[in-house]
Amino acid sequence: MKKWKIHSRPPLDECPRHYCFCWCPPGAAANLSDKKYGSFEEAVNSTDRVIFSQGGCAAPFGKCRRETKVREHPDRYEPFERVLKSEGLPELYFCNPDNLDVEDKAEYQKMVTRIWNDHV
Numbered sequence: 001m002k003k004w005k006i007h008s009r010p011p012l013d014e015c016p017r018h019y020c021f022c023w024c025p026p027g028a029a030a031n032l033s034d035k036k037y038g039s040f041e042e043a044v045n046s047t048d049r050v051i052f053s054q055g056g057c058a059a060p061f062g063k064c065r066r067e068t069k070v071r072e073h074p075d076r077y078e079p080f081e082r083v084l085k086s087e088g089l090p091e092l093y094f095c096n097p098d099n100l101d102v103e104d105k106a107e108y109q110k111m112v113t114r115i116w117n118d119h120v
Contacts, residue, residue, distance in 0.1 A: 001018060004093070007115055013069070014066060015057065015064070015066040019080055020066075020078055020094070023056075024057075024058045029051045031043070059078075077094055090111050092108045092111055097109075
């Protein structure tokens with residue numbers, strides 16, 4: 001598992017793996033069928049799962065550019081807040097500012113000033 005240093009800006013084209021809510025750790029399973037289920041029980045009991053023996057991206061709305069390296073795929077990174085917090089990283093640390101709404105862009109700029117610009 002790669003460790004990130006808070007004062008180093010992460011590359012926006014690299015998948016941060018377990019820091020993303022869509023990441024499945026090795027041995028985990030995810031349903032990528034895009035099927036709509038009638039109930040929670042039906043969804044949980046479904047066999048429409050993919051096992052990620054090596055770990056992998058389970059972004060629910062399609063492939064992610066950070067994993068595939070294909071420019072036509074959108075950046076589907078979603079912060080996994082619990083993991084980020086446990087490692088002392090801010091919620092927006094791996095976010096692409098171009099993908100943020102106005103409120104989050106303002107928070108991102110504050111973060112940039114606090115952890116990157118002040119430590120150059």
